[in-house]
Amino acid sequence: MKTFGQKINELLSTRGINTVELASILGVSQSLISQWQNGSKETKKYLPKLAKFSGYPVEYWLNNEIESPNVEQISSTSENTIYVPFFKNGVVSAGFGAQNGDLGEYDLLPFNPEDLRIMFNVSPKATIGIIPCFGNSMEPTIHESDLIVFCHDGQEAIEGAIYVCRYDGELFIKRFKKRPYLSLISDNKDYALIVIQENLDIEIIGRVVGSYSINSKRF
Template sequence: MPRPRKQPARELSQFHLRLQELVSGSTQADFARRAGISQSGLNKILGGGDPSLATIIALAKAGRVSLEWLVAGVNKLQDTDIIEDFSFVRRYDVRASAGPGALVPLDDLDGTSRFVAFRTEWLRRIGLNARQAEVLIAVGDSMEPTIRDGDLLLIDRGIDSVVDNGIYVLVLGGMVLVKRIQTRRDGSAVLKSDNQHYDDEVIPAAELPELRVEGRVRWYGRTI
């Protein structure tokens, strides 16, 4: 029986060769950490994968070279005035529900992500550490008109308890929810929706340990 033909290796572009040059100056694990991506994700790109623009920017920043050099091979010096102005926050493929359905446990995150760029100075001004930030996608209409289906949510994961009458990402019964929380003197809590067509949900004090605060929503954005 004839052996199957071995598939030819994918020819690497000049971009991939320049990236290999950058990574060779350190370990793959260290370079991936500085770029904010997984080591397996870096390996895929080094093998010929096509990263998103945000990931290419993060790779250039991690390698301390200009974006223009990494993409086109010219002007190698890093333009720090541009790159250092921004922080790149991971956008995970997990959807937080602002209504019924689309309920995905945060524990299902596999490290696969893209990035959203925010001005570092703006993040600092609102008191948000980029290392503790994540971007999720809202699903459902229970938080309308404040948050709509498909909105991007910037989450402060450094907040794991109720600190004010803000909007929080919660996990309850294996479900991810976006709600306001009102605590009561008897130890219970009320989950509130901005959409008046949804009823409040009371969480008895005895069940409160099952409610986990995964972060506070600090910003949302949408396309028009």
């Protein structure tokens, strides 16, 4: 068994870099790299970057029982699995706006690439995220407590499409209306549209490509 800290030390040694250089490459603080070396597992947010730089799949960094980055166990798994950030502590409002303007830390949810294509018509290489929804302003399209799947493609907002966006320090999930003026509209007609003020910025987090719910019962 090889710990995450030991794997970090091996990476530093094999690449001939120090903790300062690794921190710069990953866009984190040097102190965080030191924490990783000492056993901290607060790593999930940075695993995609770490995997990309090292060339070792996410599974290698997640699983202490995988000691070698070249074992068949990794290659066979990684070919059929990608990890999507799940912002479990963030919420996006289908109502009057989530006071939490920050998406927060995230976990990584495993998906089969083909499932993503079938379920949401998105490429596994796209920048995808998942965040919980509260409020009912997007019903019947999106229900309260649904998990929202969004894709950040960097394209200009599409008239009528649904977006996760940040406006006036709050997070929303709404349709974009460009004419006669820029506004956010709800599918639930009980909610009035939100007109975007000229002196306030609006940030597109991602275009919503789908939603799903996880309902469970215990008896």
